Amino acid sequence: MTRFPAAPIAQDADVLALREQYGETPSAIIEVLKALKNKEEGLSPRIICQVAYAYKVPEHQVSGMASFYSLLSTGGTEDQTLRLCDGVVCEMAGAEEVRQHCRHLAQETEWEIVPHSCLGLCDVAPAALHGDRQLGKLSTNSSSLEELLAGTQTRPTALPTARSGETRFLLRRPTSHPESDGQPPDPDFLDNMMQRGPQAVLDLLEQAEIRGLGGAGYPTSLKWSQVAGLESEQKYVVCNADESEPLSVKDRTLIDSDPFRLLEGMLIAGWTVGATQGIIYIRGEYEPQARRLESTIRAMRSEGRLNRKVGDTEFSFEIELHRGAGAYICGEETALLESLEGRRGEPRPRPPYPVSQGLHQLPTLVNNVETLCTVAALCQYGLEEYQKIQTEALFGTKIYAVFGAVNNPGVFEAPRGLTLGELIDEFGGGLQPESEFSFALVGGAAGQFVNAEQWKHRLDFSHSEGTIPLGTGGILVADTSRSVPATLRDLLRFFERESCGQCVPCRVGTHEIRLILDRLLSGDGTKSDLRRLEEYGDSLSLSLCGLGTSVPSPLQSALERFRPQFESLL
Amino acid sequence: MTITSLTINQIEVSVQPGQTILEAAEATGVEIPTLCHHRDLTPVGACRLCLVEVSGRNTPVAACTEPVTDNMKVCTESESLTRHRRLLLEMMLSEGTFSETLETGQPETELARWVRHYQATPPTSAETPLRFPVDSDPNPFIRVNMNECIRCTRCVRACDEIQGRFVWGVAERGHETHIIAGDDTDLLDARCESCGACVDYCPTNALTNRMSPPDLAVDRSVQTTCAYCGVGCQLNLDVSQEKIVGVSSVDSEVSVNDRALCVKGRYGFDFIHHADRLTSPRVRRELLEDRQRPAETPRGEWVDVDWETALRIVVQKMNAIRTESGSDALGFFSSAKCSNEENYLVQKLARQVFGTHNVDHCARLCHSSTVAGLAAAFGSGAMSNSMDDIAHSAEALFVIGSNTTEQHPVFGTMLRQAVHQRNVPLIVADPRRIDLTEFATLHLRQKPGTDVALINGLMYLILEQSAEENSFIENRCENYEAFRETVRQYPPERVSEITGIPEADLRAAAGILSQCKPAAVIWAMGITQHTTGVMNVMSLANLQMLLGNMGVPGGGVNPLRGQNNVQGACDLGALPNVFPGYQQVADATMREKFQKAWQLSAASAPLFGEIPGLTVTEIVDGLGTKKLRGLYILGENPVMSDPNVNHVRDCLTTAEFLVLQEIFPSETSHYADVLLPGTTFAERTGTFTNTDRRIQLFHQAIAPLPGTRPDWEIIQEIARLALKSQQRNPEGPYADWRYKSPDDIMAEIAALTPQYAGVNYERLKAGERLQWPVKNEDHPGTPILHVGEFTRGKGRFHALDHLPPQEHPDEEYPFVMTTGRVIYHWHGGEMTRRSAGLAAVCDAPLVEISPEDAQRLGIGNGDSIRIRSRRGLLEANAAVTERVSPGLLFGNFHFPGTHNVNNLTIDALDPTAKIPEYKVCAVRIE
Structure with missing residues (x-):
């Protein structure tokens, strides 16, 4: 009976090497666990214990993480795990048949077929994830999983040409990323903007009426002013790239198309609120996007674009990338911060809000990818240009996505304040032949089911009569075959x-x-x-x-x- | 200061800004239902039961996390809130089966109370198979039934934020979310210390106490002071049908421990009713038959007798020895487990009635070097600061030779939390990788017996960095130059050589001490139980003077007293050289003071001599050499706790007459001639003085077991009978022995003991926090000593050189054995081995051995091993662990006979304090 377990000593070579590689703060635990899961021993109790003691955190914290994040808690090693999206778009696109097909192929193999929440690949539904590979348009006529994977098109990365009526503002720059031309775009506008001082940026945001585009629509200038107004030796700018909501692929599209835009937005944010450290929290299922951002950060850094001389002062900004491990909840900003600190992604009670007590209890600006990109584009092209894009009383553009029973599904940038009918008919190419409109789900999983009577309602953040909450800007159109x-x-x-x-x-x-x-x-x-x-x-x-x-x-x-x-x- | 005004249920309330609605409501007397909330724990807002309506807000807000704002209008009860709360409760009930929570009686669990209040009905679908095994954990104290869990995480937070052991956690997510221990293992495997905090905070019956099942009807709960260690936790003894059936946390805020308790305090109570309890006086047959036992022969059989007979024999024999061989042929061991009042009485019995200063107790074996060392440096030998003060205000912690989390567990948890919540740097100096090292910024793993060199080395580096506090040294200290010259002989390379600590670690430690002021220095037996014990203590005093860390909050010298009342036993003069209050026997004025106070008729001669008496170890030796003929022992067990116990056994066999006042037949009772059954702390009233000099009441919860008597009454009776047969009458103002109750004794103590002058039961019952010195009835007590001035005036630096321990490992005895205790047992184990849970969780004597040595000798974990020193043999089980380094063994003295490490220890003494060197002896493994 007598047991006096002494504190174990962290001595596992793999664990120590990974700590060396990913860093010594608990923030790195998530990456360490991902790497360990793919080793022979997997996340055994011994390994969990070794990680806990290597990072000097409670064992239950590491264990709790391992069973919390779906990339850690489900499947075997990633090379033998196929994660099939069961988001609403994929379900409508035949995910059930794909599932059955894959399960059939997996019989008597080492493969594990794991249903996974929306992979953010609605534009290529039905979609799947194999290791780092994002797969789309899965077929149901392969004779083995290997064949299925080999024959499956990987998600397209190039931004499609603009569709009719599309107004590109965020997506205006020709597709640019380090893998294609290696050169960061012209940064002059950043210097110009910064020379005018932080207050000028705040004023600009206020005049442009920029709102948070993660779905909540909180006035961006207000949030930035709050962080800017706090005295603190350290502040953070955190970019929420944990896009995990069904119907939302906009952030991924922005990163795929113009990753520099996002970094520019973070740089401006850092400069404006007085932060020198930026962190991008990207969902674990977006590995290609994560790599793209990493090479973009490298490119910006090596070109000296993260260190700028503003007037007489040097401003240098560091940007780190942090990968999630499969948890929609981490898109909630306080859960995201918990996850960043190396814990389960459990939201904190609010108040206190992240603006005053965010990452490591320090003032933290958390913004969505699209918001930061909008700010960067606004700084580049100016208020006048932005306000030119106007529908009714609303300025600027929004990245929308229309999926389901329409002729031309996909992602596009268009003015704010459009009606449901306009988005479906003019941008989505109308309903598919012989389809009768039944309902639409607008704004994402957290959006609303709308009926034909709301055809002429505008999508907006306001909840007033005659509008439909915009949410993430995603729309699922269903015909009468779907209930x-x-x-x-x-x-x-x-x-x-x-x-x-x-x-x-x-x-x-x-x-x-x-x-x-x-x-x-x-x-x-x-x-x-x-x-x-x-x-x-x-x-x-x-x-x-x-x-x-x-x-x-x-x-x-x-x-x-x-x-x-x-x-x-x- | 600004005040926030709001209304709660239309009552106007003004509170401090930043308070939550819940706190404001509590202050107003408005109750809001809660489950996941507890005032001691970080609010999480998870159960949502405390939702209240706030005007201007669309949806209700959680009162436990929502701060008040000016002019806020809060409504805590409405039809819609009632409906919400009912549904929330029904949702909780749908997640498990709550038969134990809802159906077992009083007191009602929090969940059951709200379910009843809101008339929530458990779902009909509750017949679904149980999700978790009932009684799923083998822990001997804590019963786990996660089917009754509502995932409020109070257990998780209690373990994290109170105990700091981080056992409980949350697994999976969504509907699958559940509570796990460690990496989903059992509690002990997850390094649970079985403190029971999780049970205490659990609002359902998911976690319950095995020893006190929830359906047990508790008749009353009596608040008292724990009788294990010197921390002095407050706890409730739960009484059912005149039996102690459980221990619970005190619900009001208690300054020592709040709700925290350790495994012994919470679960180690069942010894009280153990069948072994002595319930009748016993004497040896030969005494009844008036035969003399030939020396060196075993004692005869025990015969149960009535109290009158037993006491008559005791008094006759002791009076005879006094008359025949003089007062100093008698010795008295008082007890650090007994009350202040009883200790006062024992030394009064020795000095007044029998005329000897041969009175001592086990403090000799634990902190006599502290008392001597600090008296030399500062003039007063106790913990200078308070435990809460250290936990809240220290900027750095230097723990040397104290396994705090095992030996003073609740203070240990306070240290863990200081590190965890305040990021206080912690330096642990200990040859073993004790639990605290896990929380430490630095672990200095010195070779046993090299503390003076280590501390000198740190001071060398502090001087090198010019981090000494010159104004403090100049104004408040003396003998600095000589001290500094000596310290300059201890450069890091030399110290590293002596101690085995890398130079870089020495520098880092000195850096922390230089930069983070004040640091609190905390020590225990690892410092004191050496032949250099006094020097070790004086070195730490030097360090704190050098850094100017004395007399300030968060600093100080902080020896942790072991027994619950070892501080009080010293304070009340159960020492051979001092009267109560450290008034010196050698001082003629003090002798006169007590001569007058205790004056007896027919005593033209002085009551007692001018020379201090003998110490514990000297008394034992004296019995062996027949210099002493009789020994009276109150509640001590020298055969377990003294070093080199074979020698002790020999001496006690030789002893002519030994009286033992005890609750159990102990190892020592084999050598006793008369056994007098005393009572436990649950059966009488008195005061204990804890480690931070706090005088606290312990209360009688049940009547003394039939046949037993409160210890103070026994001593009083012996004194009365002895004086009567000596034909001497009390004449001095405090000479009498007519105490009706312990508070009469305290009144006499207060009158004669300046430090206790202002202490009385009235103040203690009113809940006053009294830490001595309490100079008069209006004096508030002294949480921090040496503020502004040291007790002796100037603090004295001592120039000290490293001296090696008495015994070195050699070819024949190649290992160093060091000794101590484990968390689950108490000293000789008389109480804890009779506590079923504690005995189950730690049922065998363990000797820690390093994996390297174990492998080399082919010893596996749990193997029986035999260890021999020049003095004796120990049989124990090997615990193969990295807690000890190669060449070092660690054993304990909780198990009797050949299982006691004190068969091995050496009785080499510190020359001043006479404390034995328990911490170092040379041994071999057979």
Whole structure:
């Protein structure tokens, strides 16, 4: 019985080498675990313990991470794991057949077929991830997984030519990244902007009415002013590139097209708020984009673009890249910060907000990729140019994506303030032949189900009558072959899987709602189930963070606008 | 200071800005339901039960995390909130099966209370198979049933933020989220210390105490002071049908420990009702038959007798020895486990009634070198600062020779948290890789017995960096020049050679001490139990004077006292050279003071002599040489705890008459002639003085077991009977022995002991924090000593040179054995080996051996090994561990007979303090 486990000594050669490679702060644990998972021993208790003691953090912290992030908790070694996207777009594009096909091929092989939440490859659905490779348009007629992988087109990286009506502002520069021409674009505008001082940047953002484009729409100038106004020896600029929401591929597109834009935006942000350290948190499933950003950072650094002389003072800015490991919740800014600090991505209660107590409890500006790119483009082309792009009372552009039953699905940049009908008909090429519009899911997984009556409603951040919440700018168009309850169930499966599990309404509510929807769809539902859906929806609005509180949006809009579809299942 | 005004349920409230709505509501007397929240823990806002409505906000906010703002209007109860809360509770209930939480009686769990309050109904689908095994962990103290868990993470936070052991964690996510220990292993494997904090904070019955199941009806809880170590934690003894059935945390804020307890404090209580308890006085048959036992022959059989007979025999024999051979043929061992009042009585019994200063106790074996060393340097030999002060204010911690997290566990957790939450640099100097080294900025792994060289070496480097505090040295200290000359003989290369510590580490440590002021120096037996014990202590005093770290919050010299009342036993004069309050026997005025106070009739001659008496080790030797004939022992166990116990056994066999007042038949009782059954701390009242000089009450929770008597009553009875048969009557103002209760004794103590002058039971019962000196009834006590001036005036530097330990490893005995304790046991183990859980979790004597040595000798973990020194043999189990370096072994003295490491230890003494060198002897493995 007697046991006195002494503190283990970190001495595993692999672990120590990885610590050397990825750094000694707990922030690196996530990368170390990813690397170790692919070694023979995997994430065994011994290895978990070694990592914990190598980083001087509790064993439960490392263990808790290993079972939290889906790239760590699921699948075997990545070379024998195929992660199939089960996001709503892929589901609509035949993910179920692909799944069955792959499972069949995997029989009696070492392969593991793992369902994975939206991979951010909606433009090439049905999509998959094999190691670092992003795969799209998976077929169902291969004779082996090897053949399937060999024959599958990798996701296209080049930005398609502009479609009719497209207004490129963020995406205006010819596709530029270090892999293609190796040269950072002309940086003069950065110097010009900085010479005018931080207040000029803040004024510009205010005049342009820039809003956060991660989905929440918080006024950007306000956030930047708050961070700029705080006295602190160290501040951080964190770019949220954890784009993991179904229907959202805009950040990936921006990074694929013009990674310099993002870094320019971070540099301006750092200069304006008084931070010298920038960190990009990119989702683990975006490895090609992560590499692209790394080489972009290298290029910027070696060209001296991160060190600038502004007036008489030197401004030097460091940018680091940090990879996630599969967790939608890390797109929530406080969860992202927790993850950056080497823990489970569990959102923090707010207040305090990251602007005052963010990364390592220091003032931190967290902005989405698209927001930072917008700021950079605005600084380059000027306010006048930006304000020229105007619809009704709204300036500037937005990166949209239209998927589903339209003729010309995909990503494009267009003015803000367009109506649903315009986006579907003018940009999405209208509904597919012989398709009848049934509903659209607008704004992402956390968006709303809308019906034909809302065809002429504008997409915007405001919640006023006659508008549809813009969210991430993604739109899923469904014809009558697709039901709202089924799509809602796909969304709930996503939320259930991606809930961090910390607060009661989200942890239990997402699970219970998904169970009810399953019951309804299998014909076992009852009237009280419908009532229960509403109650749980109410309860979810009490959640700790935005993941839980956004579930009622699709749920309630579905129940409100498509009630007959639910009742017909009883 | 600005104040935030708001209304809660239309009541106007003004609170400090930054408070949460929940805190404001609590201050107003408005209760908001909570589950994941606890005031001691970081709020997480996870259960959402504390949602309240705030005007202007669309959705309710969590009161536990939302700060108040001016003019905020808060509503804590509404129909919609009730509906929300009911559903939230039902959601929690849907995640498991809560039969134990909801169906077991009083006191109701927090979850059960809110479920009842909001009339939440468990889901009908609860017949689903259990998600987790019931009783899933083999921990002997903590029962785990995760089916009753609501994932509030209070256990996780309690372990992280209170205990600092980081055992519990959260696994997976979403609906699969659950609580795990370590990397999903069992608690002990995850390095759980079984402190029970997680159980204490659990709002359901997912975590419960095995020894006190939740369905046990507790009749009352009595707040008292823990009787294990010197930290002096406050705890509740839970009583059911006049039995102690559990220990719980005290719910009000307690300055020593808040709700924290250690494994012994929380779970080591069942010895109280152990079947071995002595419940009748016993005497040897030959005494009843009035036969003389021939010397060196074994004692006869025990006979149970009534109290009158036992006490008559004791008094007759002791009076006879006094008359025949003089007072100094008697010796008295008082007890650091007994109360201040009892210690006072024992030394009064020795000095007044029997006329000898031969009274001592086990402080001789633990901190006599501290008392002597600090008295020489500062004039007063106790911990200068307070535990909370160190935890909150120290800028650096230097722990040398103290395994704090195992020996003073609750203070150990405070140190861990100082490191964890305040980033205080911690330097640990210890030959072993003790638990604290894991939290340390630096671990200096010195060779045993090289502390003077180490400390001199650090001071050399501090001087080199000119980090000495010159104004402090000039104004408050003396003898600096001579000291500095000596320190200059200790350059790092020499010190590294002597101590085995790399030069770079010495420099780093000196750098921390130079830059982070004040540093608190903390030590225990690793410093004191050496032949150079006094020098070691004086070296640490030198260091703190050099750095100017004395008399300030967060600094000081902080010897951690081992036994619960070792401080008090010293304070009350259970020492051969001092009366209560360290009033010197050698000082004629003091002798006169006590002569007058304790005056007896027919005593024209002085009550006692002019020369200090003998120490513990000298008394034992004296019994062996027949210089002494009789020994009275109150609650000590020298056969377990003295060094070289074979020698002790020989001496006690020879002893003519030995009285032992005890709760159990101990190892020492084999050598006793009379056994007097005393009581445990649960059965009587008194005060203990803890390590930071705090005088605290312990309260009687149950009546003394039948046949036993409170120890102070026994001593009083012996004194009365002895005086009567000596035909002497009390005449001095404090000569009498008519105490009705312990507070009468405290009144006498206060009258005669300047440090305790202002102490009385009234103040203690009112909850006053009294740390001596308490100079009068209006004096608030002294949390920090030596502020502005040292007790002796100027602090004295001592020039000290390194001296090697007495015994060196050689070819015949190639290992160094060092000794100490383990967290689960207490000293000789008389109490803890009789506590079922503690005995189960640590059931065998262990000797730590390095993996290198174990491999070389072919010893596996758990193997039985025999270890021999020049004095004896130890049989133990090998614990192969990196905690010790090659060439070093570590053993404990918790198990009796040949399993006791004190069969090996050497009785070489420090020349001044007479403390034995427990920490170093040479041994071989057979």
